[in-house]
Amino acid sequence: MTQAGNEVLYEVVDGHIAVITLNRPEVRNAVNGVVANALEAAAKQAEADPNIRVGILTSSLDKVFSAGADLAEISAGRGNTLSTKDGGFAGFVELKRDKPWIAAVEGAAFAGGCEIVLSCDMIVASENARFGLPEVKRGLFAGAAGVYRLPRRLPRNIGIELVATGDGLDAQRAYALGFANRMTPPGGALNAAIELAKAIAVNAPMSVRESIAIARQSQDLDEGELAKLSRSAAGRVFSSEDSREGPRAFLEKRAPVWKGQ
Structure with missing residues (x-):
């Protein structure tokens, strides 16, 4: 061996x-x-x-x-x-x-x-x-x-x-x-x-993970199932700290500091 x-x-x-x-x-x-x-x-x-x-x-x-x-x-x-x-x-x-x-x-x-x-x-x-x-x-x-x-x-x-x-x-x-x-x-x-x-x-880690999780299933599930999964993913992303950091960094003209949560 x-x-x-x-x-x-x-x-x-x-x-x-x-x-x-x-x-x-x-x-x-x-x-x-x-x-x-x-x-x-x-x-x-x-x-x-x-x-x-x-x-x-x-x-x-x-x-x-x-x-x-x-x-x-x-x-x-x-x-x-x-x-x-x-x-x-x-x-x-x-x-x-x-x-x-x-x-x-x-x-x-x-x-x-x-x-x-x-x-x-x-x-x-x-x-x-x-x-x-x-x-x-x-x-x-x-x-x-x-x-x-x-x-x-x-x-x-x-x-x-x-x-x-x-x-x-x-x-x-x-x-x-x-x-x-x-x-x-x-x-x-x-x-x-x-x-x-x-x-x-350089992108928000949670946004990337949640997005590719849906994208990976795009050829396997129908539109209704994908829409349901997308709504759940969007809820998690929009309740994260990074979803507030991204727009704030854009308005302040600086690079965002992602926490991945």
Whole structure:
């Protein structure tokens, strides 16, 4: 069994942005039990820290984000360790998260690696990034939410085509289809993701959390259900201290000082 080390790195940038880096280069960031538990712990740390407003998930490699599941672990009968109780595969794809998350992708994000990316709210891709669910080419199944998250993030017919063929999606087409929020030259994904995170982090934390909670469900619920949830969220936001600080700061021509409550 692989021992825990530095397979997942945690860094705070600009006071409010958690950068979590997959760092298992010898196996192209393949997910084993150590990675799954460490990634879950890092994501939970970011979610629990009141100073953190945005999370970024990236890779220490310039040619691969993650190869997905560690096949050596599966062949050794330890496939169950690649998921955690709270987080599902990689300790992340099913983890409850209230804050916005951005995937900064350099190189290949296939199979489970793509499913990790699909678990984030936004994607920043370098020009050398590629995405795909090739499981059907090997008689397997993208069971970590990929088969339904990919068609939701793309025009439905394009998503179904990629699921059925197992073919990849390059960064240029991903950006043109709206799959990626930003596209950068190679090596620029993380910096662009940090800039996007900064644009989010300057806003009122509660307003952001409550807003994305509704936005995440926009394709799953009907208008009536969404309106009901929106009214509840608006009530919480407008009763917060930050809802008074924002207009006051605007009138006083200064930057707001958010308390997140």
